[in-house]
Amino acid sequence: MRKTLLLLAVAMAAMLNLSVAGHVWAQSELTDGTVTKVDNSASKITIKHGPMKKFDMEDEMTMVYRVQDAAMLTAVKAGDKVTFNAERINGQFTVTKIQKAK
Numbered sequence: 776m777r778k779t780l781l782l783l784a785v786a787m788a789a790m791l792n793l794s795v796a797g798h799v800w801a802q803s804e805l806t807d808g809t810v811t812k813v814d815n816s817a818s819k820i821t822i823k824h825g826p827m828k829k830f831d832m833e834d835e836m837t838m839v840y841r842v843q844d845a846a847m848l849t850a851v852k853a854g855d856k857v858t859f860n861a862e863r864i865n866g867q868f869t870v871t872k873i874q875k876a877k
């Protein structure tokens with residue numbers, strides 16, 4: 776009986792882990808966009824981007840993001856087509872990953 780309970784606990788822990796991993800994957804879904812402005816002094820970037828379901832942005836829009844790491848701003852410039860990921864960190868839309876589109 777004790778062994779069965781233990782197995783059950785292990786199985787549940789494994790399921791929990793899987794759902795957490797799935798959640799992280801969904802969160803880092805990449806979005807296509809075009810950089811329209813880079814503001815190095817404020818560590819901000821303006822990106823015109825396509826729909827972003829996770830933030831209920833159904834349509835294309837242009838918006839300003841903070842960047843998680845200022846070094847991201849040296850990798851891209853206005854006019855570049857990019858793919859990027861954003862998260863809401865402390866209530867601010869923040870780019871956590873960005874790269875030039877191939």
Ligand SMILES: [Cu+2]
Pocket residue numbers: 824827832836837838
């Ligand atoms: Cu937006």
